[in-house]
Amino acid sequence: MKGDPRKSLQASPEQIVYAEVLEKGMLLGLVLILASFGLYVLGIIKPYIPLNEISKYWSYSVGEYLQVAKIHQGWWWIQMLGYGDFLNFIGIAFLAGVTIICFLVIVPVLWKNDDKLYTAFAILEAVILSLAASGILGGGGH
Amino acid sequence: MTKTGKMGALVIALLLSVTLLAGGSGFASDGTVIVDNSSAISWWIWPLLLLVVTFIMGVAAVLGGVGGGVLFVPIISGFFPFHLDFVRGAGLLVALAGALAAGPGLLKMNLASLRLAIPVGLIASTFAIIGAMVGLALPTQVVQIALGVTIIGICILMLVAKKSTVPDVPKADQISSVLRIYGIYQEASTGEIIDWKIHRTWQGLLLFVTIGIMAGMFGLGAGWANVPVLNLLMGAPLKISVATSKFLLSITDTSAAWVYLNQGCVIPMIVVPSLIGIMVGSFVGVRLLRVAKPGLVRWIVIGMLAFAGLKALSKGLGF
Numbered sequence: 001m002k003g004d005p006r007k008s009l010q011a012s013p014e015q016i017v018y019a020e021v022l023e024k025g026m027l028l029g030l031v032l033i034l035a036s037f038g039l040y041v042l043g044i045i046k047p048y049i050p051l052n053e054i055s056k057y058w059s060y061s062v063g064e065y066l067q068v069a070k071i072h073q074g075w076w077w078i079q080m081l082g083y084g085d086f087l088n089f090i091g092i093a094f095l096a097g098v099t100i101i102c103f104l105v106i107v108p109v110l111w112k113n114d115d116k117l118y119t120a121f122a123i124l125e126a127v128i129l130s131l132a133a134s135g136i137l138g139g140g141g142h
Numbered sequence: 143m144t145k146t147g148k149m150g151a152l153v154i155a156l157l158l159s160v161t162l163l164a165g166g167s168g169f170a171s172d173g174t175v176i177v178d179n180s181s182a183i184s185w186w187i188w189p190l191l192l193l194v195v196t197f198i199m200g201v202a203a204v205l206g207g208v209g210g211g212v213l214f215v216p217i218i219s220g221f222f223p224f225h226l227d228f229v230r231g232a233g234l235l236v237a238l239a240g241a242l243a244a245g246p247g248l249l250k251m252n253l254a255s256l257r258l259a260i261p262v263g264l265i266a267s268t269f270a271i272i273g274a275m276v277g278l279a280l281p282t283q284v285v286q287i288a289l290g291v292t293i294i295g296i297c298i299l300m301l302v303a304k305k306s307t308v309p310d311v312p313k314a315d316q317i318s319s320v321l322r323i324y325g326i327y328q329e330a331s332t333g334e335i336i337d338w339k340i341h342r343t344w345q346g347l348l349l350f351v352t353i354g355i356m357a358g359m360f361g362l363g364a365g366w367a368n369v370p371v372l373n374l375l376m377g378a379p380l381k382i383s384v385a386t387s388k389f390l391l392s393i394t395d396t397s398a399a400w401v402y403l404n405q406g407c408v409i410p411m412i413v414v415p416s417l418i419g420i421m422v423g424s425f426v427g428v429r430l431l432r433v434a435k436p437g438l439v440r441w442i443v444i445g446m447l448a449f450a451g452l453k454a455l456s457k458g459l460g461f
Contacts, residue, residue: 008326009252009326009327009328009335010252011249011250011251011252011256012256012257014256015249015250015252015255015256016249016250018249018256019245019246019247019249019250020246022242022245022246022249022392023246025242026239026242026243026245026246029242030239030243033414033417034414034418036410037410037414040410041411051185051186051411052184052185053185054185054409054411055185055188055223057409058188058223058224058225058228058409058411058412059223059224059225060225061225061227061282062225062227062228062278062405062406062407065225065227065228065406066406071406072406073404073405073406074404075404085410085411088410088413088414089403089408089410092235092403092408092410092413093403095235095238095239095242096235096238096396096399096400096403097396098242099242099392099393099396100396117320117321118257118260118321121260121261121264122260124264125260125263125264125267125393128264128267128268128271128397129267129393129396129397129400131271132267132271132396132397132398132400132401132404133400133404135400135404137271137275137401137404
């Protein structure tokens with residue numbers, strides 16, 4: 001194992017790489033969210049649920065909301081990106097996914113430093129977060 | 143009144159007025175179906191009010207030394223007409239965005255420790271998935287009651303928990319030695335180089351099982367629990383604990399946020415104004431930190447949390 005972090009005030013190489021990717025991803029995600037929300041709220045792109053009807057839905061439980069609004073769970077929103085409200089999910093999903101990218105990016109850095117244990121941890125974390133993102137794990141949705 | 147006093151009074155006045163304004167509206171809209179009440183006023187009033195309240199919340203969170211997520215869920219679910227499912231989804235995304243924004247700087251300054259965060263995050267994020275699934279499967283009333291109890295518990299924790307700037311860790315334990323969880327940092331105020339290590343690692347990792355479940359179940363973020371465990375139990379210096387905790391939320395909340403997103407608990411009209419409000423409020427809060435009286439604001443924050451906790455409890459119990 002190379003590069004003992006205790007010997008330096010500087011962050012370790014994998015930490016710097018993680019931070020750089022996280023920073024770029026976070027900024028891109030925020031820009032996507034703000035841009036898509038602008039298109040949605042200004043009515044430039046027509047929403048699936050009209051803006052003046054949205055207050056009819058947000059007091060329902062998620063199960064009732066999906067049923068009444070005829071919305072499906074999981075990655076179904078990708079088919080609905082032509083609507084202003086669903087367009088917002090690109091930025092939201094990107095923000096929620098940037099951590100997975102960060103973990104994948106540091107794997108080669110950790111491996112190069114012969115840090116096998118943390119390489120395994122980083123891969124495992126990316127797998128767990130990807131599993132959560134996949135939608136395979138279902139919830140109740142009362 | 144001095145400039146500091148005026149600034150403090152202004153923040154407090156804003157906190158109270160917006161809380162009361164939101165509170166007044168929320169009391170009128172208690173119950174599961176509030177369609178009639180909501181449709182009686184223009185649809186944009188609620189997102190606008192949400193933007194204002196989350197802005198104040200962002201300011202208060204910085205001055206009160208708490209995360210935005212822990213304020214968001216109890217206050218918004220207590221006083222806004224949104225169902226708890228959507229508030230929890232938005233709460234996780236609010237906490238996630240805050241952590242993602244702060245993470246890069248904290249990692250680059252070497253205050254947040256990736257080596258400490260990875261094993262802890264692995265456990266917390268795994269159990270946050272379970273917490274999110276359980277939270278979405280339980281009846282809303284049960285979650286409301288548990289949320290109320292948790293928030294009141296957090297208030298007590300905020301009142302009694304001590305902090306240790308640099309805890310005494312005589313010897314690193316075996317697990318932390320194998321994982322090489324240690325480091326050095328320079329204390330900016332004194333220039334002192336602080337050599338840190340941790341102990342009681344397995345006990346700490348075990349507690350992150352519970353922290354992960356609660357983060358996922360309530361969508362709270364978990365800084366309120368991360369810091370005492372990292373600092374008081376595991377012995378990481380306070381600055382390392384606070385910074386690592388903030389960064390850690392980006393891992394824990396990612397897994398739970400995906401569960402909520404996939405279950406349909408994300409309404410952009412709730413999420414985006416909240417994100418903007420909290421982030422701009424946090425930015426202003428950092429500026430105000432120089433002149434405001436954080437101690438006094440912290441008491442107000444604890445008061446607001448206690449009130450919101452009791453409201454959640456009363457909603458859950460059907461009072």
